[in-house]
Amino acid sequence: MSSGSPLVAVVLPPREGFGPGRTGAIGLLARRLVQTPGFDTVIIGGKQDGPVFPGVAFRPVEPALLALGSTNLRYAAAVARVLKKLRPALVEVHNRPELALALAAKLPSTPVTLILNNDPQGMREANTPAERAAMLRRLARVFTSSDYLRRRLLEDVPAPEKPPLVLLNCLDLKEIPPPEPREKLILFAGRVVDNKAPDAFVAACAEALPHLPGWSATIIGADRFSYDSPDTAFVQMVRAAAGPAGVRMLGYRDHPDVLGAMTRASIVVVPSRWPEPFGLVALEALATGAALVCSPRGGLPEVAGEAAVYADPDHPAEMAAAIRALATDEARRAALAEAGRQRAKQFDAPVIASRLADLRRAVLGG
Structure with missing residues (x-):
C-alpha cells in the first residue's frame, strides 16, 4: 500500500471467512475486487481460523470486549480504532447496515459506503422504510448487487x-478451470439449507433420473461454508431422501473444487425457493459452460437472462421436466453453454472493478 493511490478500507462482516476452505460469497467478492484500478485496498475482517488469501493486505479485528451493544457494534468499535490509524480515504462496508452506520458516526470526516449483497429488509437498521431512508441519508452511498x-x-x-x-457481483474468469469432457452429471452446488431448495433438487432428480440412463446427480455443499459444518436436521432430511433418489451428497468442498465439478457437469441446477439477492452459483455455472436450470426468483433472471431454463422450485415436476429436456437434447445444452459463457463476460472481475473504481471516484469527488 505504497503506490500513492487513495487507500480504501474494505470491511467484511465480523464472521466472514477470508481464506481457503472457509470463504462465502462476500469474502470471494472482496478478494476479487482487491485489484480495483487506481486504489490501494486493505481488507478488515474478523479473526480467522487459518491463513488468509495470499497477496492481500488483511487486518484481523475482534469485537471490543468492553463496548456495549450487538456483535456488529462491538466489532465497529474495534474496527474504528484500526481505521483511525490507517486513515483511509474511503471505508467500504459489506452487507452490514448497522456496522456501516456505526462507522460513519465514529468517522465523520471519512466517507463510508455500503455494498448490500442481501435483502436489507430484515437487517438491523434497515428493517423499516424510515430506517432505510435514514441510512441512505447518512451514508456516502449505498450500492446493491x-x-x-x-x-x-x-x-x-x-x-x-x-x-x-x-x-x-463478479467472478474472475481467470479462475475458471479449462474445459473438460462433460459427464452425464446433474449438479447442485450451494448451502444445504431450506431457502436454497436442495430438497426440491432431490425430488426433481428422483422423478427425472429413472428416465435418464447413464446420468447421475450430485449435491456439493453443507449447512455452512466450512468442512466442519454441522449436520443439521435439514441436512439429515435431504440426505435421507437423496439416497433413494440416486443423488450423491459430497458435503462441503473448497471453491476451486466446486468450479471443477461445474466444469465437468452437463447441467447445473440452482433451485432457490427464496428470492436470490444475486445468484453467484448461477453465474459460475454460466462461466463454466454448464447448461443452467434455475429458479425465476429474485436476482437470478438478472444474472442468467436468456442463458438458462427457468423452473419453479415449488413444483419439482416442472424442474424434473426441464432436467429431462436438457439431458436428452445435446444441441440445446451446447447452445445454452455458449450463451452462458458469453453472458458471464459481463460480470468478469476487471469489468466490475472498473465500475467500482468509477463509483469510488464519484464518492470521493462528491
Whole structure:
C-alpha cells in the first residue's frame, strides 16, 4: 500500500471467512475486487481460523470486549480504532447496515459506503422504510448487487437525494478451470439449507433420473461454508431422501473444487425457493459452460437472462421436466453453454472493478 493511490478500507462482516476452505460469497467478492484500478485496498475482517488469501493486505479485528451493544457494534468499535490509524480515504462496508452506520458516526470526516449483497429488509437498521431512508441519508452511498435488491431497498422509501446504485457481483474468469469432457452429471452446488431448495433438487432428480440412463446427480455443499459444518436436521432430511433418489451428497468442498465439478457437469441446477439477492452459483455455472436450470426468483433472471431454463422450485415436476429436456437434447445444452459463457463476460472481475473504481471516484469527488 505504497503506490500513492487513495487507500480504501474494505470491511467484511465480523464472521466472514477470508481464506481457503472457509470463504462465502462476500469474502470471494472482496478478494476479487482487491485489484480495483487506481486504489490501494486493505481488507478488515474478523479473526480467522487459518491463513488468509495470499497477496492481500488483511487486518484481523475482534469485537471490543468492553463496548456495549450487538456483535456488529462491538466489532465497529474495534474496527474504528484500526481505521483511525490507517486513515483511509474511503471505508467500504459489506452487507452490514448497522456496522456501516456505526462507522460513519465514529468517522465523520471519512466517507463510508455500503455494498448490500442481501435483502436489507430484515437487517438491523434497515428493517423499516424510515430506517432505510435514514441510512441512505447518512451514508456516502449505498450500492446493491442487483436491481432486485435496489428495489427492495427503496420499497416505500421517499425518493432519496442519493439513490442507491447497482454494482453487480463478479467472478474472475481467470479462475475458471479449462474445459473438460462433460459427464452425464446433474449438479447442485450451494448451502444445504431450506431457502436454497436442495430438497426440491432431490425430488426433481428422483422423478427425472429413472428416465435418464447413464446420468447421475450430485449435491456439493453443507449447512455452512466450512468442512466442519454441522449436520443439521435439514441436512439429515435431504440426505435421507437423496439416497433413494440416486443423488450423491459430497458435503462441503473448497471453491476451486466446486468450479471443477461445474466444469465437468452437463447441467447445473440452482433451485432457490427464496428470492436470490444475486445468484453467484448461477453465474459460475454460466462461466463454466454448464447448461443452467434455475429458479425465476429474485436476482437470478438478472444474472442468467436468456442463458438458462427457468423452473419453479415449488413444483419439482416442472424442474424434473426441464432436467429431462436438457439431458436428452445435446444441441440445446451446447447452445445454452455458449450463451452462458458469453453472458458471464459481463460480470468478469476487471469489468466490475472498473465500475467500482468509477463509483469510488464519484464518492470521493462528491
